[in-house]
Amino acid sequence: MxxxxxxxxxxxxxxxxxxxxxGHHSDHPRSYRPTAIAFWFIVGPVAIALSGYLPGKRLLLGADLPAGVYWQWRRWCTHKSFFNGDIGKALPQxxxxxxxxxxxxxxxxxxxxxxxxxxxxxxxxxxxxxxxxxxxxxxxxxxxxxxxxxxxxxxxxxxxxxxxxx
Incomplete structure (x- = not known):
């Protein structure tokens, strides 16, 4: 990336x-789209609210992520412009x-x-x-x-x- x-x-x-x-969550095939939407709008936010970070290992989703990393990744994958909104702010040109x-x-x-x-x-x-x-x-x-x-x-x-x- x-x-x-x-x-x-x-x-x-x-x-x-x-x-x-x-990727945007709407890019996923219909069979996987509910999983992606649940991750971005339910599982991730609830897990972070409960533990202060995304416990990826416990959820069998890969590595644990700091909350800020998850929220940035979520912002990118739930906006059609992906990371363009962060260019010049959190990201260089x-x-x-x-x-x-x-x-x-x-x-x-x-x-x-x-x-x-x-x-x-x-x-x-x-x-x-x-x-x-x-x-x-x-x-x-x-x-x-x-x-x-x-x-x-x-x-x-x-x-x-x-x-x-x-």
Missing amino acids: TVGFHDYDPRISRVLTFGSGM PSYAKTVENVKICVAKDDVVVPPTAVRRYASFLAQGGVSYVELDPSGLRVFLLLGISKALAKAMKACGQTFWI
């Missing part, structure tokens, strides 16, 4: 993102033209959490930097729903035409 917000060390020759996008020369943005065609629509939107912001957008067909690959499954990530990277590098 942050490719346009960084100056990269010249030793970095390529960047690969998988499932990074600028991005430079999508000056980035790493070899950027591949990959997504699985059936990803319901960060759907292809959201990833294509992100890729379009980086288009002037010469990025490649790759949509993977997960048939034949084990579908990975949780971060940290390195064998599945390695397969996805190979499908994107990359050797395993991080």
Whole structure:
């Protein structure tokens, strides 16, 4: 998500993102949309009200997040302009033209959490930097729903035409 917000060390020759996008809760398929809406408008706010942070580990949602991080993320994913309202305030002005020369943005065609629509939107912001957008067909690959499954990530990277590098 942050490719346009960084100056990269010249030793970095390529960047690969998988499932990074600028998503709005309405981008999700209808089957997943109630889950996304519940997370942004019920589960997250109630969890933070009770514990002072988003207890992602206890809720089986990933990492614990400070309340401010959740609220910023929620603001982005519940507004069509995503993070544009924070540019010049909490975020610097991005430079999508000056980035790493070899950027591949990959997504699985059936990803319901960060759907292809959201990833294509992100890729379009980086288009002037010469990025490649790759949509993977997960048939034949084990579908990975949780971060940290390195064998599945390695397969996805190979499908994107990359050797395993991080």
